């Protein structure tokens with residue numbers, strides 16, 4: 001899978017130094033897009049190891065999306081990847097599943113015409129008056145697969161205004177061509193090293209599950225990332241990337257690479273020319289690790305098989321990965 005290497009190098013070559021709310025600076029690029037064919041294997045990155053506890057975290061996160069829960073009480077027993085954004089009680093304002101499965105609708109007295117779709121007998125109205133977007137999408141794919149309106153939104157303006165972390169991957173569209181189920185994901189903000197590999201895998205799993213439920217074949221995963229960024233460290237190290245010539249030199253060196261193994265030389269240059277004892281020992285500077293990853297050749301894609309269970313019954317144990325032979329793991333620290 002060449003797309004990930006292309007994404008990393010595109011962000012480094014076109015991105016600008018950008019401090020942000022987390023306190024860990026980024027190299028940030030506006031608007032990246034790529035597609036991945038899901039017919040020739042499952043796009044779990046092979047240039048770093050995402051098996052074991054990482055695969056378990058990824059699957060648990062995916063099952064949590066499908067669950068419709070607005071808290072992480074079950075999720076946090078399986079993985080800590082969401083803990084930083086929830087309160088002690090496990091409540092989280094960025095609950096994708098809540099919006100996918102139980103999208104809130106205005107109360108009857110404030111509804112305008114056309115906002116009243118979850119009328120009492122609507123098939124996809126939940127008992128609490130919320131709307132199950134995913135169930136509705138499945139029905140549309142079965143009954144009206146040529147539809148160009150099969151859009152699921154996790155964006156809720158009132159929620160976004162108060163949330164500690166509004167949804168990053170906030171909307172996706174199903175589109176069928178030749179009996180193939182394509183998914184187009186739009187993401188407002190993408191952490192290239194940590195989140196994006198998880199997001200690629202989660203939406204590819206979603207395409208696989210929904211294709212299975214609708215008797216379609218998984219087609220293409222398309223991904224648009226508005227702010228595509230690579231965390232580059234804090235303190236001296238972050239600022240160092242922001243200083244005039246560093247990024248230019250990095251870009252020139254990336255430009256001169258003919259053979260991917262040379263990304264390792266760029267990495268060595270970067271580490272040698274960094275200010276003494278960079279404040280990146282904690283792993284917040286993702287650039288060296290990503291350059292190592294770019295130097296590695298992608299291996300053949302693994303396969304995923306999902307048991308034939310209903311959407312509401314899918315658990316981690318129903319998703320089976322085989323033929324995964326990744327390069328060694330790379331450690332990156334997550335900016336909160």
Ligand code: THF
Pocket residue numbers: 053054057079080081082165168191194195196198330331332334335336
């Ligand atoms: N915030 C930031 N800065 N980056 C993100 O990717 C991100 N997310 C979610 C919410 N906020 C974010 C959380 N998702 C890992 C993976 C996904 C996350 C958060 C953290 C992570 O640390 N992955 C490790 C392994 C974890 C493990 O072993 O359990 C890895 O090496 O991949 C984007 O959705």
